[in-house]
Amino acid sequence: MNGAQLLVAALVNEGVKRIFGVPGEENLDVVEALRRSSIELVLTRHEQAAAFMAATHGRLTGEAGVCLTTLGPGALNLTTGAAYAQLGAMPMVMITGQKGVLTRKQARFQIVDIVSTMTPLTKMAHRIIGTVTIPSMVREAFRVAQQERPGPVHLELPEDVAAEEAPDAPLVPPHPTTLPVAHPAALDRAAQLVRAAQYPLVMLGAAASRPRLADALSDFVRRVQIPFFNTQMGKGSVAGGSGLYMGTAALSARDYVHQAIDRADLIVSIGHDTVEKPPFLMGPGGPTVLHVGYLPATVEEVYFPHAELIGDIGPSLALLADRLEGKLPRADALLALRDRILARIAERATEARYPPTPQRIVHDVRQVMPEDGIVCLDNGMYKIWFARNYRTRVANTLLLDNALATMGAGLPSAMMAAMLHPDRRVLAVCGDGGFMMSSQELETAVRLRLNLVVLILQDNAYGMIRWKQATDGFPDFGMTFGNPDFVTYAKAYGMKGARVEGAEGLAPALEAAFAAGGMHLVAVPVDYSENTRVLVEELASVRE
Numbered sequence: 001m002n003g004a005q006l007l008v009a010a011l012v013n014e015g016v017k018r019i020f021g022v023p024g025e026e027n028l029d030v031v032e033a034l035r036r037s038s039i040e041l042v043l044t045r046h047e048q049a050a051a052f053m054a055a056t057h058g059r060l061t062g063e064a065g066v067c068l069t070t071l072g073p074g075a076l077n078l079t080t081g082a083a084y085a086q087l088g089a090m091p092m093v094m095i096t097g098q099k100g101v102l103t104r105k106q107a108r109f110q111i112v113d114i115v116s117t118m119t120p121l122t123k124m125a126h127r128i129i130g131t132v133t134i135p136s137m138v139r140e141a142f143r144v145a146q147q148e149r150p151g152p153v154h155l156e157l158p159e160d161v162a163a164e165e166a167p168d169a170p171l172v173p174p175h176p177t178t179l180p181v182a183h184p185a186a187l188d189r190a191a192q193l194v195r196a197a198q199y200p201l202v203m204l205g206a207a208a209s210r211p212r213l214a215d216a217l218s219d220f221v222r223r224v225q226i227p228f229f230n231t232q233m234g235k236g237s238v239a240g241g242s243g244l245y246m247g248t249a250a251l252s253a254r255d256y257v258h259q260a261i262d263r264a265d266l267i268v269s270i271g272h273d274t275v276e277k278p279p280f281l282m283g284p285g286g287p288t289v290l291h292v293g294y295l296p297a298t299v300e301e302v303y304f305p306h307a308e309l310i311g312d313i314g315p316s317l318a319l320l321a322d323r324l325e326g327k328l329p330r331a332d333a334l335l336a337l338r339d340r341i342l343a344r345i346a347e348r349a350t351e352a353r354y355p356p357t358p359q360r361i362v363h364d365v366r367q368v369m370p371e372d373g374i375v376c377l378d379n380g381m382y383k384i385w386f387a388r389n390y391r392t393r394v395a396n397t398l399l400l401d402n403a404l405a406t407m408g409a410g411l412p413s414a415m416m417a418a419m420l421h422p423d424r425r426v427l428a429v430c431g432d433g434g435f436m437m438s439s440q441e442l443e444t445a446v447r448l449r450l451n452l453v454v455l456i457l458q459d460n461a462y463g464m465i466r467w468k469q470a471t472d473g474f475p476d477f478g479m480t481f482g483n484p485d486f487v488t489y490a491k492a493y494g495m496k497g498a499r500v501e502g503a504e505g506l507a508p509a510l511e512a513a514f515a516a517g518g519m520h521l522v523a524v525p526v527d528y529s530e531n532t533r534v535l536v537e538e539l540a541s542v543r544e
């Protein structure tokens with residue numbers, strides 16, 4: 001057995017089933033070991049996509065996704081994916097090759113200090129310098145990647161260590177761990193705060209979307225009956241139609257949901273991660289904030305909780321509910337605002353305009369997506385509209401990135417969702433800018449025979465920046481571009497393509513694509529004049 005075979009055995013030991021990547025010559029021993037293993041090697045057409053896919057695997061399963069690249073250029077292409085997993089708290093293990101460490105047969109050719117590059121982008125970055133340490137380093141990599149707060153880990157395997165004869169080192173078996181639950185004294189204090197509140201409100205943040213939490217959060221909300229809102233990345237974490245959903249805070253202030261937030265005297269902030277664009281702004285005065293988290297809150301200018309409940313979120317909330325259930329006569333004090341907030345958000349959602357408005361696009365997408373269908377967004381103007389307007393009833397059914405907020409991750413994240421859930425409808429929603437940053441992965445998706453529909457919102461522009469430019473009073477300059485004919489482009493990849501030609505065309509086009517199965521692209525023009533009319537003018541006038 002050589003180092004590469006021991007590495008692959010250690011990965012199998014962690015339950016790894018697939019590795020995403022673009023190998024280089026320094027990885028060939030690892031590739032050969034993979035060929036002889038149960039792990040599937042999934043080639044992508046750019047390393048960045050491999051990292052986005054591996055990170056999304058971690059996000060959706062809680063088990064680290066794994067990606068593999070060569071040294072230098074290939075490893076550098078992982079950096080955006082590393083930051084995506086680091087900010088998004090997605091468990092991932094990145095393995096990169098390197099020239100041999102004992103000889104320098106190619107001098108400094110292609111050598112970049114990747115471990116140093118990865119250090120600020122990961123939870124841990126190490127070079128493997130001897131085969132003996134491989135089992136423990138791999139176990140440690142997965143432990144660190146998967147434990148709260150999850151994130152990426154980097155291991156560099158030089159080619160001579162990969163080829164070196166490995167001793168019969170035993171693998172380190174992983175074991176399930178149970179996290180500590182909040183202390184009874186902290187639970188009593190938290191319960192006292194909630195009981196004293198006149199206008200309590202629950203907020204579900206990014207960590208609320210951890211795969212293992214879905215049932216616990218739904219139970220908590222059902223038992224205490226306090227209305228809740230969520231951050232963009234906390235969307236869907238309470239299952240079913242509880243009747244207590246007040247909205248999503250896609251903006252930091254002055255949206256309709258902030259009418260409830262501004263009136264609350266206590267916010268139970270569950271799993272908030274301050275990497276997200278703030279869902280509300282704390283300042284002097286304002287509500288008391290009780291932070292419930294796996295880890296203590298990070299203190300920021302706009303987020304400085306007054307009390308904390310730290311520990312495994314699910315069981316801690318069950319113990320909190322034991323202290324609150326049936327003892328909160330004012331639990332629903334803010335619920336009276338709900339109907340009006342949701343009605344304002346839903347306005348104009350069926351307007352027959354062409355090109356369609358973002359509200360209509362969100363509405364039509366919701367119509368064709370079953371409750372467990374998964375929508376994966378890239379980054380652009382439409383993200384705010386989906387976050388505000390798209391209703392979710394199942395955890396992790398709207399995957400968006402409100403952390404690094406990188407363009408280019410929409411399609412790869414949807415590909416991963418489609419691989420993990422071949423029986424569910426999966427839709428990637430991309431702007432014409434973000435789509436073209438990873439559109440080459442259509443070949444990967446076709447090769448993998450995924451069932452996936454890609455919806456492209458076409459405005460021939462970096463629309464979100466163009467909108468900001470306009471609202472900040474700058475002249476319209478430098479944000480427009482041309483596009484390929486997307487239908488022809490889809491056909492060139494061997495997939496089906498369609499263009500929406502009329503106001504009523506989007507839902508049927510998506511429905512037909514899903515019904516047919518396989519890979520489909522649907523392009524729709526978008527009328528972004530609603531951005532300013534609603535998000536600037538209407539919301540400003542509500543406050544006056």
Ligand SMILES: Cc1ncc(C[n+]2csc(CCOP(=O)(O)OP(=O)(O)O)c2C)c(N)n1
Binds near residue numbers: 382
């Ligand atoms: C990799 C990356 N580059 C640049 C940005 C800044 N940015 C945010 S949104 C946006 C425009 C997105 O354009 P498009 O994908 O066409 O979506 P649209 O807003 O037009 O709907 C840009 C350039 C970013 N978030 N990520």
Ligand SMILES: [Mg+2]
Binds near residue numbers: 380432462
């Ligand atoms: Mg665009």
